[in-house]
Amino acid sequence: MIYQSSNMRESKQAKLARIYAEYDLLCKEIPEPKCALNFKNPFELLIATVLSAQTTDKRVNIVTPELFSIFPNASSLAAAPVSQVESIIYPLGFYRVKAQNIISLSACLLNNFSGIVPSNMEDLISLPGVGRKTANVVLGNAFGLPGFPVDTHVIRVTGRLGWRKVQTHPNPVAIEREITAYFAPKEWTNLSHRLILHGRKICTARNPKCVSCPLNTTCPSAII
Ligand code: SF4
DSSP: OOBOOOOTTOOHHHHHHHHHHHHHHHHHHSSSOOOSSOOSSHHHHHHHHHHTTTSOHHHHHHHHHHHHHHOOSHHHHHTSOHHHHHHHHGGGSSHHHHHHHHHHHHHHHHHHHTTOOOSSHHHHTTSTTOOHHHHHHHHHHHSOOOOOOOOHHHHHHHHHHTOSOOOSSOOHHHHHHHHHTTSOGGGHHHHHHHHHHHHHHTSOSSSOOGGGOTTTTTOTTOBO
16 A cells, blocks of 8 residues: 655645646546536526435436426525424435425525525525535526535545645535635636535545546655
């Protein structure tokens, strides 16, 4: 087993060159990343993203066609019988809390934004249950605006690659600021998708597949 040498003494210039070279490799590994949640409009993506907490995007995609066929917008979902929403989203787990959350979110959307999903961070995070991660997903994927969602995969992969400062308790907002500073805003959403997909398939939480990882010659955490 060979551990790559530490990059503690890596200069800023060398680190930047390595980040861009590694990102080029990620672009080759994942040429056309896309949002794993199915949606037809910003409202559907907002609700689907809230529902995706503590479950997989695949499971969310199974329940949302029925949910949105019955409750296609904020006004219908705000007035939905909670028991009906609960039974539709039951397979996702935490169905009681999630049903209440998406109904409250829809009511707030209706009351404060005339039922239209806002396209800016400040308004999005004013909605109940919507944090920066969800807001960035919606901005980047539904509106085509700069958005860099930081999830558990982004935190893990950027940490292992040494793209960011080591933090005992990783702070997603600080990570968002640090990583986005290296890339053009138009790249942020695809960058996040690629880090997430790489984290799901190769740089997994347990037993990362360093031997087959295309970044293993430069990654400071590679075990080969
Ligand atoms: S070499 Fe290993 S630790 Fe580094 S990015 Fe690849 S899978 Fe992750």
